[in-house]
Amino acid sequence: MKPTSGFHRVAHFAILLLSLSASIGLAANDASSPWEKPAAALAEQIAAILGPAQAQLIIRNNSQIPTNEIPVIRRLLEQDLKARSIQASGAESANIIRVTLSENLRERLWIAEIIEGNETRLAMVRVEPASLQQQASISGVTLRKQAVFTTLQPVIAALQTADNLVVIEPEEIAIFAHSPDGWKEQTRVGIGQKRPLPRDPRAVVYPAPNGQGFEAWVAGMSCSGSPQPSADWTIHCRESDDPWFLTPPQSTQNGVSADMNIQVTPLRAFYNSARDYFTGVVTPSMGADLPPFYTAVLLPRSDGGGLLLNGIDGKLMLATGGALKAVSGARDWGSDFVLLSSGCGAGTQIVASGSGEATADSLRAYDLPALEAIPASAPLTMDGTVSALWSAPDDKSIFAVVRKPAAAGQNDSYEVDRVTANCN
Amino acid sequence: MLRQTAISCLVAALVLPAGARTRPHYGGTLHVEVEGDPWQRSSGLARSLVLDGLTAMSPDGTAQPALAVDWKSENGNHRWQFRLRPGVHFQDGSLLNSAAVVASLTDICGAGCPWTAIRAIGSSVIFTSDSPLANLPELLAGDDYRIALAGAGNPVTAPVGTGPFQFTAFSNGILTLAANENCWQGRPFLDAIEIRTNRSIQYQWLDLSVGRADLVEVPAEQLRQAHDQRLTVVAASSVSLLALAVSDSGALANPNLRAAIALAIDRGALSNVIFQKQGEITASLLPAEVTGYGFLLPAERDLNKAHELRGGVAPPLLTFAAEGGPAMQLAAQRIALNLRDAGFNVQVVASGASQHVDLTLRRVALESIQPQPALESILRAAGLAIQVSESTPEGLYKIERQILDAHTLIPLLYLPRAWAVGGRARDLRLSLEGTPQLANVSLSDVQPEAAP
Numbered sequence A: 001m002k003p004t005s006g007f008h009r010v011a012h013f014a015i016l017l018l019s020l021s022a023s024i025g026l027a028a029n030d031a032s033s034p035w036e037k038p039a040a041a042l043a044e045q046i047a048a049i050l051g052p053a054q055a056q057l058i059i060r061n062n063s064q065i066p067t068n069e070i071p072v073i074r075r076l077l078e079q080d081l082k083a084r085s086i087q088a089s090g091a092e093s094a095n096i097i098r099v100t101l102s103e104n105l106r107e108r109l110w111i112a113e114i115i116e117g118n119e120t121r122l123a124m125v126r127v128e129p130a131s132l133q134q135q136a137s138i139s140g141v142t143l144r145k146q147a148v149f150t151t152l153q154p155v156i157a158a159l160q161t162a163d164n165l166v167v168i169e170p171e172e173i174a175i176f177a178h179s180p181d182g183w184k185e186q187t188r189v190g191i192g193q194k195r196p197l198p199r200d201p202r203a204v205v206y207p208a209p210n211g212q213g214f215e216a217w218v219a220g221m222s223c224s225g226s227p228q229p230s231a232d233w234t235i236h237c238r239e240s241d242d243p244w245f246l247t248p249p250q251s252t253q254n255g256v257s258a259d260m261n262i263q264v265t266p267l268r269a270f271y272n273s274a275r276d277y278f279t280g281v282v283t284p285s286m287g288a289d290l291p292p293f294y295t296a297v298l299l300p301r302s303d304g305g306g307l308l309l310n311g312i313d314g315k316l317m318l319a320t321g322g323a324l325k326a327v328s329g330a331r332d333w334g335s336d337f338v339l340l341s342s343g344c345g346a347g348t349q350i351v352a353s354g355s356g357e358a359t360a361d362s363l364r365a366y367d368l369p370a371l372e373a374i375p376a377s378a379p380l381t382m383d384g385t386v387s388a389l390w391s392a393p394d395d396k397s398i399f400a401v402v403r404k405p406a407a408a409g410q411n412d413s414y415e416v417d418r419v420t421a422n423c424n
Numbered sequence B: 001m002l003r004q005t006a007i008s009c010l011v012a013a014l015v016l017p018a019g020a021r022t023r024p025h026y027g028g029t030l031h032v033e034v035e036g037d038p039w040q041r042s043s044g045l046a047r048s049l050v051l052d053g054l055t056a057m058s059p060d061g062t063a064q065p066a067l068a069v070d071w072k073s074e075n076g077n078h079r080w081q082f083r084l085r086p087g088v089h090f091q092d093g094s095l096l097n098s099a100a101v102v103a104s105l106t107d108i109c110g111a112g113c114p115w116t117a118i119r120a121i122g123s124s125v126i127f128t129s130d131s132p133l134a135n136l137p138e139l140l141a142g143d144d145y146r147i148a149l150a151g152a153g154n155p156v157t158a159p160v161g162t163g164p165f166q167f168t169a170f171s172n173g174i175l176t177l178a179a180n181e182n183c184w185q186g187r188p189f190l191d192a193i194e195i196r197t198n199r200s201i202q203y204q205w206l207d208l209s210v211g212r213a214d215l216v217e218v219p220a221e222q223l224r225q226a227h228d229q230r231l232t233v234v235a236a237s238s239v240s241l242l243a244l245a246v247s248d249s250g251a252l253a254n255p256n257l258r259a260a261i262a263l264a265i266d267r268g269a270l271s272n273v274i275f276q277k278q279g280e281i282t283a284s285l286l287p288a289e290v291t292g293y294g295f296l297l298p299a300e301r302d303l304n305k306a307h308e309l310r311g312g313v314a315p316p317l318l319t320f321a322a323e324g325g326p327a328m329q330l331a332a333q334r335i336a337l338n339l340r341d342a343g344f345n346v347q348v349v350a351s352g353a354s355q356h357v358d359l360t361l362r363r364v365a366l367e368s369i370q371p372q373p374a375l376e377s378i379l380r381a382a383g384l385a386i387q388v389s390e391s392t393p394e395g396l397y398k399i400e401r402q403i404l405d406a407h408t409l410i411p412l413l414y415l416p417r418a419w420a421v422g423g424r425a426r427d428l429r430l431s432l433e434g435t436p437q438l439a440n441v442s443l444s445d446v447q448p449e450a451a452p
Helices: A006-031 A036-050 A067-083 B004-010 B045-050 B098-112 B136-140 B201-209 B220-228 B255-264 B267-274 B303-310 B326-341 B371-381 B393-405
Strands: A053-061 A086-089 A095-103 A108-116 A119-127 A142-151 A157-160 A164-168 A172-179 A182-190 A203-207 A214-218 A221-227 A233-239 A268-272 A277-283 A293-299 A306-311 A316-320 A323-326 A333-340 A349-354 A362-367 A385-391 A398-404 A413-422 B029-033 B055-057 B063-065 B068-074 B079-084 B117-121 B124-128 B165-171 B174-179 B192-196 B215-218 B233-246 B318-322 B346-349 B359-365 B409-421
Touching: A036 A067, A036 A086, A036 A095, A036 A108, A036 A119, A053 A067, A067 A086, A067 A095, A119 B393, A142 A157, A142 A164, A142 A362, A157 A203, A157 A214, A157 A398, A164 A203, A164 A214, A172 A221, A172 A233, A182 A233, A293 A333, A306 A333, A333 A385, A349 A385, B029 B201, B045 B165, B045 B174, B045 B192, B055 B136, B063 B068, B063 B136, B068 B136, B079 B136, B098 B117, B098 B124, B136 B371, B165 B192, B201 B215, B215 B220, B220 B233, B220 B409, B233 B255, B255 B303, B255 B326, B267 B326, B267 B409, B318 B326, B326 B346, B326 B359, B359 B371, B371 B393, B393 B409
Parallel strands: A053 A086, A053 A095, B029 B192, B029 B215, B318 B346, B318 B359
Antiparallel strands: A095 A108, A108 A119, A142 A413, A157 A164, A164 A172, A172 A182, A203 A214, A214 A221, A221 A233, A268 A277, A277 A293, A293 A306, A306 A316, A316 A323, A333 A349, A349 A362, A385 A398, A398 A413, B055 B063, B068 B079, B079 B124, B117 B124, B165 B174, B174 B192, B215 B409, B233 B359, B233 B409
């Protein structure tokens, strides 16, 4: 026998190793393959029709299954058919099994056409759709998001407490509690509006001043809820035109901002519940006549602070020192923005939703050193429309409701995301 | 491969890109132009704006609460109870109650209703039927079963409903609808919608280009032209089925002749020439996206087989009518040409002629993307009263195959429904059947109004 050279020995060993690892990989793939069950079910049906035989197996992919999965499916089908005494053969066979990997709006559908001479019979199995994975990209003064809660019900505001999640829907308030399986609904009550809702209802919800429970305002109503010793909740709603809190009462300690050591008085604003905007009347007065606005945040600034608001005409204004001043650099802003005490740079940033295409909304942090908004982070893609935005009680994170567009044949979903900032 | 674009259009969730975005403003009048009658059943824009149903169709094709908040079936789907939403008022201020719903539904279908009896009990409406009605909630979401206040307004041209807009006037061909301030779903953003009726497509597009219209129609056969003219188009694909109804009596009582007709039609030419490649060729009643088995039904023309099936039989002159506008007439002429190639003697006649018609070309709206109710609605629209009891792909395929093998209804193309929209309309979405959902539309150029 001719001695094998060192190079050949190494090459053979490498090939052996590669083959082995490939086999292990494939075996592992097959073992955990989501196609095992449907392949077995289809083979079962085919065997019931065809019986023990030889047949040419043809597979075509009319679905979104990646092409590299097809050999795995073929191998599984061949194995399952063989186990049922059907041998996959070449084109010379009189029998043909033509498997089409198809799909519809709800599910995958595998269809086998079993062709014996002039006769064609069918077998079908349904396959559950695979779940999608999504990733968010972030850079710069970095915003990060974390999904807190997902639901098919419209969410217009929410509050996360130590043990509970208070979710405000257009006509109901739901309390969720932690459970090993995630949030579990604990209580649900109707808000009981007597007047028709506006088309795009809004709400605010804050921790109750005593730290127990919550207070919420929705169009024409105010509600309060408190946990009971029995782990149940008591929730009361009443008709109310009282002004809404623009700043969470808990963001101040004895009326003093913890971060800036600046006197902050909780600010409230009257709300036009039929048209979904604040009328411009705030209490206490800011010293300037404010236009109707959608959103406002109280800026703790070293020059005395001010109220940053966006008018319903889309203009961004700063009410400070008894005057109303236009703010530039906000052309990319949508209607929603909030304050985030990130501790980065000046300590606080404004986080605004984008004004681009509504189905691909984003959040971006801005600094506002004077009267021009300067981007402080890259946009954070939200994979949907930001329909509500508010600060956490401690201002160190913010929450966003993202309406996620429906996949084919499904309802839109709503995701409550917590967004935090990391300093670079 | 199932086309993702087709799916995304089918769910009709097309949203127009917006410019700088604020929350939608209330106010303003939207100007819409249509070629036909906005009160027309199953596709009329005005009906969907003024009237609501007990249920509505969700994007996934299932029934969701509308005027009914919940429902339950008993006795093997022979008895259904729908509980009404409290506090809903008709546009004239009267309260919606179960008696009003019963009166409305009785007016709609009388003795021809799918149910045997309907009655009001408290705040519920009870339906009973001799045969099970498994899909009654989906059925009631259809346009035919929208609730109007009996005895108020003109039930055909000025009905009183509970929808987001209410009839105010119709003059000089313009229908004016005003916002329903007390709509149970919330007051719409728009103050009013003016629908100019019986406007030709050519004038609609002209009006859109000069800002006299905000929303105009784009027929399937002119979609390509609309894109060429850089119109902003929103479309829902595969929402209406173009099908040939074939009489099974008279000259076409012979099933082989009907099968020959099915094989003689060149769907590709129909799609390419008449509908400018905007139709999806189909040989199945339900779209392939809905079932996944569309490929099992061959759509290719087979003239030799058609000749073979005709077997030298020369049937007498066949009459052929097309329901609809010029494109449908052209399509009928094209099909007649195909049939003459296969040895048939065909004459295209005016639709609505009193004489017996052997072949009728019609469009049937797809009212659901759930296969079972969708198939039922197609069959109902085609005049075939067949209850679809199967919901599995295997069962539906068998039913479809059975219907198609009779060759009395030959599916040809699935066609889109499209609209062109001006620059100031925001957040326009289409419903499943391609109807614009104008209650959520706002105008970008309106000045926000003072607090009411």
